[in-house]
Amino acid sequence: MIFVKRDPNLIPKKLLKVAERAQVQLEMLPADQRVAFIKKKSHIWRAFKRHLRAMSYGKCWYSEAKGPQSPYDVDHFRPKSEAQRSETVKDEGYPWLAFDWDNFRYSAERSNRPSTDEETGEVVGKSSWFPLVDGSPIAIWDDRCTKNEVPLLLDPVCRKDVSLIDVGSDGRMRPSITCVGTGKKRVKASIRHYALNLPDILEARQDVMRDVNDRVETLLKSIEAANSFEEAADAIPVEDQRKAITALTMPNSAFARAARAKLIEKGLAGLIAPPEDYPAIVA
Known part of the structure; x- marks a missing residue:
């Protein structure tokens, strides 16, 4: 998981108006028609x-998976x-957020839809799961207090949430070093419901970490060679x-x-791209 900065300027105003009109219609309907x-x-x-x-x-937004052969959904963070809410408790969810783009998350199908973990046999995928931390208030149609809720699942548009989860040396997602208490419960739930450690995605993450490791070893050898043979240093592609x-x-x-985690592990955090160098987003 990585922080996603949303930009409303990337959404056509015409589309936002369509969603607004649907919201107005929804608000006028009786509960049994929503x-x-x-x-x-x-x-x-x-x-x-x-x-x-x-x-x-x-x-x-949940798994960082990227690929033309992977189906993607628009997930409603709040269903x-x-x-x-649990294995035995469910409610009507958040129908008033059905057309609110602030509630939309771009999700790979395996993070959003139920499937089976090939290793554990456990059913994973977010689907309609939206448990809350014990003691959290619950927003309802007549009291839409979502800002007071404390979701158990981490939200990729929240920097504090993203800081709770990290990549271990084995490529598995895990709590970050500063994650404690309830934060650990949130990370555990998120790993399961977003299917973050399934065999295929774990292997892909490990491949990236191996690639970074190999490239770093090559870079260090190049630096050593450049320092040993200064007359040829400029020809070495450091x-x-x-x-x-x-x-x-x-x-x-x-x-x-995962790439960042590997560099931090090797003591080379300085090689991580700073935000000012991030590529521009093109709609």
Whole structure:
């Protein structure tokens, strides 16, 4: 997971107006007609997909997966028609947020839809899961106190949430070094419900870390050679190698969090791309 900075300027005003009109209609409906209306208007949030995709450089906001063969959804962070709070408790969720783009997250299918972890047999995927931390208030139609809720799942648009989770040396997502107490429970729940440690995604993350490690070893040898043979130093591609490593930490690279973690592990955090060098987002 990596922080996603949302930009409303990337969304056409015409599309925002369409969503606003649907919201006005929804507000006037009786409770027993809302779910059917929301389902009928599913094309509205789907129309936001490419604009949400641009905000994360084409990556899943939860897993950082990126690829043309991976199906992607527009997930409602707070479920629009049913919220599963636990194995036995569920409620109507957050129907008033069905057309609110602030509630949309660009998600790879395996993070958003139920599937089975091939190693554990456990059902993973967010789907309608939206548990809250014990003691949290629960927003309802007549009291929309979502700002007072404390979700158990981490939100990629919240910097504090993203700081709670990190990549371990084995490539598995885990609590960060500063994550304690309830934070650890949130990370554990997020890893499961966003399917962050499934075998395929774990392997892809490990591949990135191995690539970074190999490139770093090559860079260090090049630096050593340049320092040993100063007369030939300018011919050794140290800068090109450095740029190639730094590029893997850019937010447009798949599993950039894993690349950054490997550099930090090797004591080379200085090779991580600074925000001012991030590529521009193009809608």
